[in-house]
Amino acid sequence: MADLPQAGGLLRGAGARSVPLARWLTAALVAAGALTVIFPFVWIALTSLKTPPEIQRVPLQLAPDHWGNLENYREVFRRAPFSRFLLNSALLATVSAMSSLVVSALAGYGFAKFRFPGHSVFFFAIIGILMVPFQSVVVPLYLWVSRLGLLDTYLGILAPDLVSVFGVFLMRQAIEAVPDDYIAAARIDGCGEWGIFWRVILPAVTPALATLAIIKFMWTWNEFFWPLVVVNSPSMKTVTMGLIGFTNMYFIEYNLVTAAAVLSVLPILLIFVILQKWVVQAAVMTGLKG
Amino acid sequence: MDRQRRAGFLFVLPAVAYFACVYFIPLVESLIGSFYRTLPGGASRFMGFGLYERVFTDPVFWNSVKTTIKLLALSVPSTVVLALAVALGLDRLTLRWRSLWAAMYFVPFAVSLVAAALIWQWLYEPVYGVLNHALALVGLPPQKWLQSLNQVLPSLAAVNVWVRLGFDTMIFLAALQAIPGEYYEAAAMDGASARQQLWHVTLPLLNPQVVMVCILELIFNFKIFDQVYATTQGGPAGASQTIIPLLYDTAFKYFRLGEASVMAVFVFGVLLVVTLLQWRIFRRPVDY
Numbered sequence: 001m002a003d004l005p006q007a008g009g010l011l012r013g014a015g016a017r018s019v020p021l022a023r024w025l026t027a028a029l030v031a032a033g034a035l036t037v038i039f040p041f042v043w044i045a046l047t048s049l050k051t052p053p054e055i056q057r058v059p060l061q062l063a064p065d066h067w068g069n070l071e072n073y074r075e076v077f078r079r080a081p082f083s084r085f086l087l088n089s090a091l092l093a094t095v096s097a098m099s100s101l102v103v104s105a106l107a108g109y110g111f112a113k114f115r116f117p118g119h120s121v122f123f124f125a126i127i128g129i130l131m132v133p134f135q136s137v138v139v140p141l142y143l144w145v146s147r148l149g150l151l152d153t154y155l156g157i158l159a160p161d162l163v164s165v166f167g168v169f170l171m172r173q174a175i176e177a178v179p180d181d182y183i184a185a186a187r188i189d190g191c192g193e194w195g196i197f198w199r200v201i202l203p204a205v206t207p208a209l210a211t212l213a214i215i216k217f218m219w220t221w222n223e224f225f226w227p228l229v230v231v232n233s234p235s236m237k238t239v240t241m242g243l244i245g246f247t248n249m250y251f252i253e254y255n256l257v258t259a260a261a262v263l264s265v266l267p268i269l270l271i272f273v274i275l276q277k278w279v280v281q282a283a284v285m286t287g288l289k290g
Numbered sequence: 291m292d293r294q295r296r297a298g299f300l301f302v303l304p305a306v307a308y309f310a311c312v313y314f315i316p317l318v319e320s321l322i323g324s325f326y327r328t329l330p331g332g333a334s335r336f337m338g339f340g341l342y343e344r345v346f347t348d349p350v351f352w353n354s355v356k357t358t359i360k361l362l363a364l365s366v367p368s369t370v371v372l373a374l375a376v377a378l379g380l381d382r383l384t385l386r387w388r389s390l391w392a393a394m395y396f397v398p399f400a401v402s403l404v405a406a407a408l409i410w411q412w413l414y415e416p417v418y419g420v421l422n423h424a425l426a427l428v429g430l431p432p433q434k435w436l437q438s439l440n441q442v443l444p445s446l447a448a449v450n451v452w453v454r455l456g457f458d459t460m461i462f463l464a465a466l467q468a469i470p471g472e473y474y475e476a477a478a479m480d481g482a483s484a485r486q487q488l489w490h491v492t493l494p495l496l497n498p499q500v501v502m503v504c505i506l507e508l509i510f511n512f513k514i515f516d517q518v519y520a521t522t523q524g525g526p527a528g529a530s531q532t533i534i535p536l537l538y539d540t541a542f543k544y545f546r547l548g549e550a551s552v553m554a555v556f557v558f559g560v561l562l563v564v565t566l567l568q569w570r571i572f573r574r575p576v577d578y
Binding site: 022023026027029030031033034035037038040041043044047055056059060103104106107109110111113114115116117118119122125126129130131132133135136137138139140141142143144159160162163165168193197218221222223224225228229239240243244247252254257258261264265268269271272273276279 | 293294295296297298299300301302303304305306308309312313314315316317319320323376379380382383387391393394395396397398400401402403404405408409410411412413415417418420423452455456484509513515516519520534537538541542547550551554555557558561562565566
C-alpha cells in the first residue's frame with residue numbers, strides 16, 4: 001500500500017514489452033475514460049451559466065451564449081440563504097476536523113506508545129465500530145440529541161461527527177512510526193507526558209495530521225443523512241441540504257440546481273485538487289469511512 | 291497503575307468515552323428498542339418479537355431488500371471490473387500521464403453523493419438531458435432513465451459506478467505498482483505473452499485487493515441513501531426503494547421507531563456478516 005500512483009518506475013508490467021501501437025491504444029482508452037468521468041462536471045458548469053431558454057434549445061448547445069452570465073448564481077442566493085448554508089458547512093467541517101485532530105492524536109499516542117490494562121480491548125472495540133453502519137444507531141442518537149435539546153443546533157449536527165475511527169487508526173499508525181528513542185530522550189530531559197505529546201509527537205506526525213484534517217473536512221462538508229435528521233430551520237441547513245432544496249417533485253429548475261451544485265462542489269474540488277496527493281494516500285490507506 | 295500507564299489510559303479516554311456514547315450505547319439501545327413499540331405520549335410497550343414479525347412479514351420491507359440486492363448486483367461487478375481495467379491501463383502509462391489521468395478518475399470521489407446524484411439527474415433529464423441528446427445523434431429513441439421502472443436501478447447503479455470508480459482504481463493501482471518487476475521478467479523469460487502474464491501473474495497477485503474492493507463496494511452500495519433521496523425518493527412506484535431510505539422513512543417520516551430499530555438491527559447483522567467474512571479472508575498475510 002505504500003507505493004502510490006506517484007511512485008514506481010516509468011513503465012511497468014507487460015506494457016513495457018508490448019508494441020507501441022498497443023501502448024498508444026491503451027493510453028487513448030484511459031484518456032477517453034478519464035474525460036468521460038470529468039464530463040458531467042463540465043456539463044453542470046456550462047449549464048449553470050445558461051438561461052432557461054438556452055437550456056431548452058434544440059438541438060442541444062454546449063456553450064452558453066454569454067460566458068459571464070452569473071444570473072443563476074445570483075438567483076440561488078436570492079431564493080435561499082445559500083451563503084448561510086456555505087458558512088454553516090464551513091464552520092461544521094472546520095470544527096469536526098479540529099476536534100478529530102485533537103482526540104485522534106491523543107488516542108493514537110495512547111494506543112501506539114503505552115501499554116495499560118484494557119489497551120487492546122479498547123483498540124479493537126474502536127476498530128470494531130467500522131462494522132457498525134451509522135444508520136443502525138441513528139434512532140437512539142436522534143432520541144438522545146432530542147432529549148438534550150440539541151435538535152437544530154450546531155452541537156446536535158456535530159454530535160456523531162466529532163471524531164472518526166479512521167482518525168484514531170490513522171494517528172496510531174503514524175505515531176507508531178515515531179522512534180521510541182525520541183520519547184525516551186525527552187523523558188530523560190524531564191519532559192512530562194503531556195509535554196512529550198505536544199513537543200515531540202505532534203511535530204513528528206504533521207503530514208498525518210494534515211491528511212486527517214483534509215479528509216475529515218471533506219466528509220463533514222459532504223455529510224447528508226444526519227443533518228437531514230436533526231436540522232429543521234433553514235438557518236441551520238448545510239450545503240448538501242440547501243442543494244436538495246432546489247429540486248422539486250414536479251418541476252426542477254436545472255439552471256439553479258446546477259449553479260447550486262457548482263457552489264457546493266467547488267470548495268471541495270479546490271481543496272482536493274490542491275492537496276490531492278494526501279487525500280489519495282489516505283483513501284488508499286484506509287479504504288473506509290468510519 | 292504507575293504514572294506512565296495512567297497517562298496512556300488518559301490519552302485514549304476521550305476517544306473511548308466518545309465512541310461509547312455515539313456507537314456502543316446507541317447500538318445496544320437500538321437492539322433494546324427493536325423490542326418496544328413507542329406509544330403516543332412517549333410511553334413504550336414491550337412487544338417481544340412482535341415488531342420483528344411485523345417487519346419480516348411486510349412485503350414492502352422485502353421489496354426494499356430485493357431492490358437493494360438488485361442494485362448491488364448491478365453496481366458492484368461493473369465498478370470492480372471497470373476499475374481493474376482502468377488501473378491496468380494507467381499502470382502502463384508513463385508517470386506524468388498516469389498521475390494526470392488517475393487524478394481525473396478520482397475527482398467524483400471528492401464530491402458529496404447528493405451533488406453527484408443531482409449532476410446525474412441533469413444528465414438523465416428526459417427532454418433536455420445530454421444523454422438523450424446523445425442518443426438522438428445516433429438515431430436512438432429517448433429513454434426515461436430515472437423515471438422508468440426498468441431503468442431506474444441501472445441508472446442509479448451508473449451513478450454509483452461513477453462515484454466509486456476512481457477510488458477502487460487507486461487501490462488496484464497501488465497494488466499493481468507493488469508487484470515486483472522480476473515476476474514479469476521471469477514470466478517473459480519463460481515465453482509468456484502479455485495476456486498470459488495478466489492471467490497468471492497479475493490477476494492472482496491482485497486477488498486480495500479484488501476481494502477487499504468487492505466487500506467495500508458491497509457495504510457502500512448496501513447503505514445507499516443520499517442518491518435515492520436526492521433523485522427518485524424510492525420511485526417510480528417503489529422501484530428504487532432500497533433499505534436505508536425505507537429505514538429513514540419509517541423512523542423520521544412515520545415515527546415508527548420500533549420498526550426502524552428492527553431494520554437497523556437487520557442492517558447491522560448483514561454488514562457484520564460481510565465484514566467478518568472480510569476479516570477472515572484478510573487474516574492471511576499476502577506474500578509476493
